[in-house]
Amino acid sequence: MSTTHENRPINGVDTATLYATIDAVRDQPELARFRFRTVHDWVAGTHSEGRFPGFYGAGQEHTHVHPTVVRADHPAVLVGNDNGPTPAELLLNALGACLTAGIGNIAAARGIELHDVRCRVEGDIDLQGLLGIDDTVRNGFESIRVVFCVDGDAEAERLASLVEQSVGRSAVFDVLTHGTPVAVEVEVDAR
Amino acid sequence: MSTTHENRPINGVDTATLYATIDAVRDQPELARFRFRTVHDWVAGTHSEGRFPGFYGAGQEHTHVHPTVVRADHPAVLVGNDNGPTPAELLLNALGACLTAGIGNIAAARGIELHDVRCRVEGDIDLQGLLGIDDTVRNGFESIRVVFCVDGDAEAERLASLVEQSVGRSAVFDVLTHGTPVAVEVEVDAR
Numbered sequence: 001m002s003t004t005h006e007n008r009p010i011n012g013v014d015t016a017t018l019y020a021t022i023d024a025v026r027d028q029p030e031l032a033r034f035r036f037r038t039v040h041d042w043v044a045g046t047h048s049e050g051r052f053p054g055f056y057g058a059g060q061e062h063t064h065v066h067p068t069v070v071r072a073d074h075p076a077v078l079v080g081n082d083n084g085p086t087p088a089e090l091l092l093n094a095l096g097a098c099l100t101a102g103i104g105n106i107a108a109a110r111g112i113e114l115h116d117v118r119c120r121v122e123g124d125i126d127l128q129g130l131l132g133i134d135d136t137v138r139n140g141f142e143s144i145r146v147v148f149c150v151d152g153d154a155e156a157e158r159l160a161s162l163v164e165q166s167v168g169r170s171a172v173f174d175v176l177t178h179g180t181p182v183a184v185e186v187e188v189d190a191r
Numbered sequence: 192m193s194t195t196h197e198n199r200p201i202n203g204v205d206t207a208t209l210y211a212t213i214d215a216v217r218d219q220p221e222l223a224r225f226r227f228r229t230v231h232d233w234v235a236g237t238h239s240e241g242r243f244p245g246f247y248g249a250g251q252e253h254t255h256v257h258p259t260v261v262r263a264d265h266p267a268v269l270v271g272n273d274n275g276p277t278p279a280e281l282l283l284n285a286l287g288a289c290l291t292a293g294i295g296n297i298a299a300a301r302g303i304e305l306h307d308v309r310c311r312v313e314g315d316i317d318l319q320g321l322l323g324i325d326d327t328v329r330n331g332f333e334s335i336r337v338v339f340c341v342d343g344d345a346e347a348e349r350l351a352s353l354v355e356q357s358v359g360r361s362a363v364f365d366v367l368t369h370g371t372p373v374a375v376e377v378e379v380d381a382r
Contacts (some may be wrong), residue, residue: 012235018270022322029325032318038283039282042308044203046292047301052286057318058268065273066195070261070281070286077249079209080292082256085243087289090261091363092229094285095240095369097263098278101237101271104306109340117233123371127223130360131213134220140365142311144373151379159379167375169321172282179370182286182335184358188342188350 011106031058045072047083058169078127092121095172099146102166107152112162116151144176204299222249237265238274241281269318278319283312283335286363290337298343302371303353335367 009015025031034057041049052069054063074080085093096119106115123144129137129141150159167173200206218220225248232240236341241261245254245373263278276284287310298305320328341350358364 003355012272012375014270021268021270022324025319026324029319032322032324034279034318035313035314036277036279036316037311037313038280038282038287040284040287040291040310040312042291042295042305044208045295047203047295048288048291048308050288052280052284055266055277055280062266062268063216064266064276066262066275068276070284070289071257071259072284072292074292075246075253075255077212077253079205079212081203083216083256085255085259086227086246087224087285087292088227088362089229089246090281090285090288091244091366092227092230093243093261093263094281095282096229096231097239097241097261099375100231100239101265101278102235103264104233104236104238105270105272107267114203114233115215119231119237120228121231122228125217125227125362126240126259127225128220129365130362131216132221132360133217133223138365139360140362140369141254143373144371146373146375148375148376149378153290156379157311160377163375165376169330171279171316171321171331172328173373174320175282177370177373178331178333178365179368180335182337182364182368184339185339186351186354187338188347191193 009108010111011104011108013105015108017104018109033057043109046080048072088123088125088141089175089191093124095144095146095176096121098170099148099163099166100170102170103148103150104164105183106165106169110162112154112157113157114150114152117148119146119148121146124183194327200299202295202299202305203303204296209296222246222349234274235272244367251355279314279316279332283314283366286335286337286367287312288364289361290339290354290357291382294339294341294353294359297353297356299304301349301353303343303345303349305341308339310337
């Protein structure tokens, strides 16, 4: 596995700036403290809209250049109106996006030009859990599988190792496989 | 906590069909086997597009009525081009969407009319982990917080219990707090 550091832009990654950023964080670890946020508005039934108001990181607040709205809903077969993907699919989407982003960066760092990267993610779930039919069945996915197709200018082993390294440094993969404490609070406006 | 089953449509939820669906699954547990899927195309750098090709469930394949594309990217401060939310934010988005959907269904089942439901989700992460600076720091979120504001026709305790029940039956909350096995495979097209 090559550890060469490429400094020319490759795969759309400004590798020189990437290394400078990592060095800056190494010198000032407080720059690494990030807080990401989303906000959600219920529309009706199981339909909601999620937005991305910005985040804190590298010592300051940031907003996104492009506003994004992600509609979520349950499908008709689960008595929703299918106004958007299910939350379960949105979870798989976060995983695929995270692993794909990592591959772009890691390939650039290793000087490997990518031609095409695709992946599919699938997760198996038994809804007897969340429907309250069988308490021995968990609410969430039993298992998730990711299959990557990577086409790039390197031998097969080096291309496969891009995926391996991306998995090893993925925020979403870590949370999905190891779990994270989640605190839920409620402010009610009762009538 | 009321266990009354309301059969009139409320909050945009067809509760009669919801109960009929749960009864059908109780009679034929194989209907509860679902497989959700996403597909991802790398664009450049950390930018990718996620799509939702459909899912298997209740004994057959389904496609979504509305095609959805979710663009993901890293922000400029992390050497991306900010073409969309970060994968970390997409993970929080899945959680907010799941808990909000549950509240819509559960309130309808309990005959509670909702006027407004909003939530914000935030997650703290130290990027020294995924940047490879400090191997004692995890890659993923250290902690996630969700704050719900619920406005509906019921006393405060009953409104708060909607959130509690939604957490107790959420697929995404379960995966994020307990983890799920994730298998990653690679098919390479080497040059």
